[in-house]
Amino acid sequence: MPATSPQPRRPRSGPRRDETARLAVLHAADDLLVEHGFGGLTVEAIAKRAGVAKQTIYRWWPSKVEILLDTLIEDSGKSLPVPTEKATAESIRGYLRGFARFLTRDPAGKVLLALIAQAQHDPDTAKSFHKRYLGPRRTQERDMLARAIEAGEISPELGPDATMDALVGPIVYRALTGASIPRGLVDTLVDGLLRPRAN
Incomplete structure (x- = not known):
């Protein structure tokens, strides 16, 4: 055959x-x-x-918003990964300092700010933004805080979501209004909200 x-x-x-x-x-x-x-x-x-x-x-x-979300997800994953190693007050402090640099110096930070602004008056943008970016990143940030709490590194009084909102909110606000983000702001937020373990 x-x-x-x-x-x-x-x-x-x-x-x-x-x-x-x-x-x-x-x-x-x-x-x-x-x-x-x-x-x-x-x-x-x-x-x-x-x-x-x-x-x-x-x-x-389907839209320019979805293009920007792909850009943001890809670039922030490289430039601003949420720490996955042992979580400490210092690693969280470093993450927040990186977040401030990301918003003020990285083009992808401008994408994040633009999407935050657009989401305020466009329900479709808000829904996609939360589903594709904010939700998954918040899950990672919540895990970072939980690991630091379990290790006895921090003892925040607020719950994890409120804690992260209180940490990143002032940084985002200053970036949105074009103000500089002083290094001392991050230190004050970390020390006041996370109450790190004394060395």
């Missing part, structure tokens, strides 16, 4: 993303947001800067 030659592999169909194009879109959205703000950011401009067709973007993302 003669051997049959294998059938040629059929090309995949459907909206399969090209990684180079995907990254080009994310970087273009990041850059254009910094240059023109949320209101001046358009899918047309992103497509032109990234060198892809507008139809390609709409096939992968």
Whole structure:
């Protein structure tokens, strides 16, 4: 019986993303947001800067908000990971200092601030923002606090969510209003809210 030659592999169909194009879109959205703000950011401009067709973007993302969320999730995962090692007051302090730098110096920090602002008057943005970014990150932050409490490193009076809100709220507020974030602010927040264990 003669051997049959294998059938040629059929090309995949459907909206399969090209990684180079995907990254080009994310970087273009990041850059254009910094240059023109949320209101001046358009899918047309992103497509032109990234060198892809507008139809390609709409096939992968339903809106510019979803593009920005992908940018934020990817960049913050690299630039601002939530500590997963032994949690201490100092590691939390370092995380918050990194958060302040992220908001004021990193282009992805501008994306976070823009999405916070947009979520205030767009329910769809708020829903997607909470589901895709704020919720998962808060879960990681809550775990960070829980591990530090269990280790006896900190003893906050507030619950974990209220504690994180009280820690990050002043930092976000100052960034949103264009004010500088003094190093002493983070120290005061950590010492007052977490009540670190005395060495």
